[in-house]
Amino acid sequence: MPKIDPKLCIGCRACSNACPSNAIVIKDDLIQGTRSIVLDLSHCIGCRACGEVCIKDAIEFIEEIELVSLSMGNLTEEVTLKLAKCPICGNFSEFTEKQIEEAKKALTDLPGEFIEEIMKYLPLCRKCRRRYLLMNASELSLLKFMLKAF
């Protein structure tokens, strides 16, 4: 039976995608800004697909578990993570804060100046990234440059 380690889990929903019996469900609350990963053991078929895909090895398997319980609450595990807030528009984006931290750590292959540039984009939501890009597009920045020059 799988067990999610809430310290390691970054909320990337890869396990939920892999689960063939929908035992792991992701629920996003865009008003409160939280993402909860709910594992329902009564649906689990023990195929270990979730552990195979987990990029942080946050799922461990316990061999002995008692599946008889008087309340359903005992058979579910829930991990709640915070969603990242876009600093420009203030809406919650579709990523968790831990995912962004993980991305910052994992980006090491690229040259330094690229990483610096990408770090600026990381906390922004999809829409604000495009807005930021358009504001810095070559033709517009040219216009800004011309206005400054005179």
Added chain:
Amino acid sequence: MGKKIILIDLSRCIGCRACEVACEKFNGASKITVFELEDVLTMPLNCRHCEKAPCISICPTDALYTDEDGAVLLSPLKCIGCMMCAIVCPFGIPEFDELNKVMMKCDLCRDRRAMGLLPACVATCPTDALVYGDVNEVLPRKREYVAQKAIILSKEVGDVLLK
């Protein structure tokens, strides 16, 4: 084989969204979006197929790779849908496919390139705002165009300020 790119000419885009329709017709879901900036500008944006792509470097399962034309492709059999590529993409391009539970992104119309055709968005664009070609041919054209524009702009701005 050189790297192939799609160049976006912002000043020619009229925001008709024909590229989105063509992409959806050919690929099933639109992988190019026209972004509007408060009635000032419209910008069609698809995957830029970066040379040093952050999505390739971060992918934990090596599902992203480049082909011989320099296009960044995604292998749906390897993808686990962890969204890391969407987080690091400066353009926010890879999107989650709810049906197949993997990511999906522009593949620079792989099937059409194999047939010797232009990508669907480029073939459709009525104003030639999207230009497809080898990076060594297209970029000098862009530089020339921007330089001409700078000369015109400097004259106009100069005229206004001198009055």
